[in-house]
Amino acid sequence: MAAIFQGVGAAATLSSSPSNSFVPKKFLTSPRRSFCVPSSVVVRSDGSVNFDLNSKSRRAQQLVANAVATKADSSAASSSSNPGHELLLFEALREGLEEEMERDPCVCVMGEDVGHYGGSYKVTKDLAKKFGDLRVLDTPIAENSFTGMGIGAAMTGLRPVVEGMNMGFLLLAFNQISNNCGMLHYTSGGQFTIPIVIRGPGGVGRQLGAEHSQRLESYFQSIPGIQMVACSTPYNAKGLMKAAIRSENPVILFEHVLLYNLKERIPDEDYICNLEEAEMVRPGEHVTILTYSRMRYHVMQAAKTLVNKGYDPEVIDIRSLKPFDLYTIGNSVKKTHRVLIVEECMRTGGIGASLTAAITENFNDYLDAPIMCLSSQDVPTPYAGTLEEWTVVQPAQIVTAVEQLCQ
Amino acid sequence: MASAFSAAKFSAQPFPLNHTSTTSHDSSIVFAKPTSLFLGSTRKLRLTSSSKFNLSRRSGTVDAVSDVVKQKKSKSSPSLLITKEEGLELYEDLVLGRAFEDMCAQMYYRGKMFGFVHLYNGQEAVSTGFIKLLKQQDSVVSTYRDHVHALSKGVPARAVMSELFGKTTGCCRGQGGSMHMFSREHNVLGGFAFIGEGIPIATGAAFTSKYKREVLKEADCDHVTLAFFGDGTCNNGQFFECLNMAALWKLPIVFVVENNLWAIGMSHLRATSDPQIYKKGPAFGMPGIHVDGMDVLKVREVAKEAIGRARRGEGPTLVECETYRFRGHSLADPDELRDPAEKAHYAARDPITALKKYLIENSLASEAELKTIEKKIDEVVEDAVEFADESPVPARSQLLENVFADPKGFGIGPDGRYRCEDPKFTEGTAHV
Numbered sequence: 001m002a003a004i005f006q007g008v009g010a011a012a013t014l015s016s017s018p019s020n021s022f023v024p025k026k027f028l029t030s031p032r033r034s035f036c037v038p039s040s041v042v043v044r045s046d047g048s049v050n051f052d053l054n055s056k057s058r059r060a061q062q063l064v065a066n067a068v069a070t071k072a073d074s075s076a077a078s079s080s081s082n083p084g085h086e087l088l089l090f091e092a093l094r095e096g097l098e099e100e101m102e103r104d105p106c107v108c109v110m111g112e113d114v115g116h117y118g119g120s121y122k123v124t125k126d127l128a129k130k131f132g133d134l135r136v137l138d139t140p141i142a143e144n145s146f147t148g149m150g151i152g153a154a155m156t157g158l159r160p161v162v163e164g165m166n167m168g169f170l171l172l173a174f175n176q177i178s179n180n181c182g183m184l185h186y187t188s189g190g191q192f193t194i195p196i197v198i199r200g201p202g203g204v205g206r207q208l209g210a211e212h213s214q215r216l217e218s219y220f221q222s223i224p225g226i227q228m229v230a231c232s233t234p235y236n237a238k239g240l241m242k243a244a245i246r247s248e249n250p251v252i253l254f255e256h257v258l259l260y261n262l263k264e265r266i267p268d269e270d271y272i273c274n275l276e277e278a279e280m281v282r283p284g285e286h287v288t289i290l291t292y293s294r295m296r297y298h299v300m301q302a303a304k305t306l307v308n309k310g311y312d313p314e315v316i317d318i319r320s321l322k323p324f325d326l327y328t329i330g331n332s333v334k335k336t337h338r339v340l341i342v343e344e345c346m347r348t349g350g351i352g353a354s355l356t357a358a359i360t361e362n363f364n365d366y367l368d369a370p371i372m373c374l375s376s377q378d379v380p381t382p383y384a385g386t387l388e389e390w391t392v393v394q395p396a397q398i399v400t401a402v403e404q405l406c407q
Numbered sequence: 408m409a410s411a412f413s414a415a416k417f418s419a420q421p422f423p424l425n426h427t428s429t430t431s432h433d434s435s436i437v438f439a440k441p442t443s444l445f446l447g448s449t450r451k452l453r454l455t456s457s458s459k460f461n462l463s464r465r466s467g468t469v470d471a472v473s474d475v476v477k478q479k480k481s482k483s484s485p486s487l488l489i490t491k492e493e494g495l496e497l498y499e500d501l502v503l504g505r506a507f508e509d510m511c512a513q514m515y516y517r518g519k520m521f522g523f524v525h526l527y528n529g530q531e532a533v534s535t536g537f538i539k540l541l542k543q544q545d546s547v548v549s550t551y552r553d554h555v556h557a558l559s560k561g562v563p564a565r566a567v568m569s570e571l572f573g574k575t576t577g578c579c580r581g582q583g584g585s586m587h588m589f590s591r592e593h594n595v596l597g598g599f600a601f602i603g604e605g606i607p608i609a610t611g612a613a614f615t616s617k618y619k620r621e622v623l624k625e626a627d628c629d630h631v632t633l634a635f636f637g638d639g640t641c642n643n644g645q646f647f648e649c650l651n652m653a654a655l656w657k658l659p660i661v662f663v664v665e666n667n668l669w670a671i672g673m674s675h676l677r678a679t680s681d682p683q684i685y686k687k688g689p690a691f692g693m694p695g696i697h698v699d700g701m702d703v704l705k706v707r708e709v710a711k712e713a714i715g716r717a718r719r720g721e722g723p724t725l726v727e728c729e730t731y732r733f734r735g736h737s738l739a740d741p742d743e744l745r746d747p748a749e750k751a752h753y754a755a756r757d758p759i760t761a762l763k764k765y766l767i768e769n770s771l772a773s774e775a776e777l778k779t780i781e782k783k784i785d786e787v788v789e790d791a792v793e794f795a796d797e798s799p800v801p802a803r804s805q806l807l808e809n810v811f812a813d814p815k816g817f818g819i820g821p822d823g824r825y826r827c828e829d830p831k832f833t834e835g836t837a838h839v
Contacts, residue, residue: 023420048556059636074577105623106623108618132622134617134618134622135622139652139656142644142651143654144648145606145607145610145643145644145645145649146609146648147607147608148606148610148611148645149608149610150611151609151611152548152596152608152609152610152613152615153595153612153618154611155511155611156546156596156615157615157619160617175601175604176607178600179600179604180599180604180608184597185812186582186810187579187580187583187584187587187589187597187598188579188587188589188597188598188809189580189582189589189809190580190812191579191589191590191591192591192596192806194812195812198733209571224810225810225811225816227811227816247813247816248812249811249813249816251433251651275815275826276815276818277819287822307467320818322818323728323816323817323818323819323826324818325818326818326820326821327819327820327821327823328819362821363821377721
């Protein structure tokens with residue numbers, strides 16, 4: 001499993017780098033045919049897409065493996081003008097945070113064990129040594145109050161980044177997040193802005209038990225006045241962290257416990273990822289698969305199998321959980337006419353449910369089949385490994401769903 | 408000689424648990440012994456050097472306020488607590504608070520304002536006593552009973568009244584209402600409907616002040632934050648969590664408890680295991696003070712000390728003001744549970760009457776001058792109502808404004824443009 005995660009990181013590099021002359025000469029650009037799997041895709045900011053293609057042959061088998069490419073490819077690809085540097089996802093988050101803290105002295109961090117301990121997932125490692133105990137504040141275990149404190153600090157001129165040690169702990173801060181974070185800009189008639197970032201790891205991990213495996217994006221999504229984003233690769237983790245800190249709106253950044261060790265090569269120069277945009281992971285023709293966070297990797301794994309079976313899925317990492325990027329999503333729906341949503345949220349009232357509604361409302365005419373939504377089961381995440389595996393969506397289920405959808 | 412501020416008033420304390428008789432001068436319970444107001448001074452210190460209390464200095468300088476008053480009065484040359492200007496300023500603020508709230512009640516019953524309106528009648532001494540000592544850059548955080556806090560801080564009566572009427576000229580453009588008074592200019596940080604949720608906000612504002620001083624190196628930043636809340640809130644987790652954090656980091660904040668003995672219909676004594684709220688301060692390492700909240704001069708003396716402490720970077724203080732609301736919890740509250748004798752007892756200690764008496768008896772002001780002030784305030788309040796009446800209601804286009812500071816937060820629409828660029832957005836007819 002770990003290898004796949006490592007490999008995926010590299011593929012993500014190739015697919016999401018923004019540099020303008022990236023594709024080395026040895027890769028061909030030619031019209032796509034079925035059964036050809038692009039092993040590297042560059043989606044440029046202007047929307048044009050370049051593919052790397054190899055003709056169907058023995059290499060197809062190797063390419064299929066390279067749909068989630070290994071690190072070897074990435075080193076070849078990165079021999080271009082922009083070397084970048086390789087790091088893990090949690091390091092990318094830290095880099096983004098550190099750069100923003102250097103850039104703006106009002107950016108500060110608050111949370112449990114963020115300072116001396118360096119963060120329970122090491123996202124804030126050594127930042128307290130560099131910036132001091134007040135800028136990287138170790139708080140007592142009082143989520144509701146220190147989140148409120150962050151909001152008060154944001155109202156009065158600071159730009160705090162509040163860390164929930166586990167997203168589930170932020171349930172204790174729901175009062176402050178819903179009532180104050182989301183609402184105060186409005187109820188004050190626009191007088192106070194709340195440029196706060198609330199972040200933390202969530203999602204189903206490895207047998208962490210029910211309470212540490214929660215997905216709060218579904219609980220928070222109705223709160224007016226906040227934005228929610230979910231990162232999934234080191235590249236977009238750093239980009240979203242920076243964009244969230246620079247944003248004047250309150251942003252909740254969802255990270256995933258299992259993705260912190262993803263490795264990827266990211267650019268050296270300063271960049272941000274737009275908070276409201278979705279990310280095209282793999283263009284396709286047959287079906288649109290919308291996903292986010294960890295499920296992106298299950299989807300890409302299923303994509304391998306699907307490609308072998310002759311399908312051509314378009315995979316979009318929606319990244320922005322609130323608001324949805326209806327442009328990217330809509331264009332995809334208009335192209336493929338079939339939608340599958342794969343998420344880790346629970347079925348009831350999850351992100352998938354909202355997304356289904358949004359797509360039906362806006363793009364109903366373009367659909368050839370009802371939208372399928374694969375979510376986690378509506379159960380508290382069990383401890384036992386086998387049960388836990390069946391709680392979340394697995395690649396095999398995704399393959400079955402696509403087959404069903406494309407009948 | 409009988410000043411309204413004599414120590415005798417201290418012994419008339421809230422009724423004890425299970426007390427059913429109506430006598431109001433029961434033997435004093437432990438509530439306030441004049442010599443032990445700053446309980447922080449009796450604590451043994453075993454803390455790290457970063458949280459020093461100068462114990463002996465504290466118990467030396469802070470006595471019971473009543474003693475301070477008595478001392479000052481007993482000196483041969485009469486030195487008073489306030490100058491004439493201060494006295495008139497305080498009086499005007501008290502009267503403004505009372506007149507405004509009375510007008511609110513009138514307007515509510517005439518159908519000009521709706522919803523939950525919580526009036527401050529009777530508690531004016533706390534607001535005036537504390538807030539009139541603040542600078543503009545200091546912050547005030549309140550609860551739903553926030554009209555008078557906003558007025559004392561300097562928000563114009565017109566802006567507050569318009570907000571109550573739901574007009575676009577209100578301090579929050581009509582979007583907040585009675586329970587959400589905000590003013591960036593005057594640093595009023597709300598106005599909160601749920602009790603307790605403003606206390607962390609106040610703690611955050613105090614944190615910013617400390618951050619500015621120590622991280623951003625604005626050496627002269629000594630902004631203080633006042634958090635006002637009631638007795639009911641003192642049983643809430645956010646209260647205790649913030650006492651801890653404020654004391655831990657020595658934040659420049661004063662926690663002001665407006666103990667009016669009632670949380671809607673719940674008597675403080677029925678809700679709280681230890682009703683002496685000021686004792687909870689020392690448990691967290693800060694001084695806890697109890698003061699007669701019906702007496703603006705006593706409140707002011709205590710406030711000076713507490714605010715001074717915060718400004719000097721010595722940390723937070725918990726001040727419990729014993730006060731009373733003359734009206735019900737809100738205009739919808741029939742107020743049937745409170746004992747009429749209790750109400751009468753406190754009505755006799757009306758802060759406005761008390762200050763008036765003090766000013767006249769100490770020749771700080773004449774009846775005529777005070778009458779002038781009262782008239783002036785009447786005009787201010789009338790003008791506020793007129794202004795609010797004539798102001799326009801918010802247009803539909805205002806509906807979607809201010810949801811996000813950066814309206815890109817509404818996202819990208821199907822046509823590829825940001826939804827906030829859609830003209831329906833500025834019209835307020837778009838569906839988010």
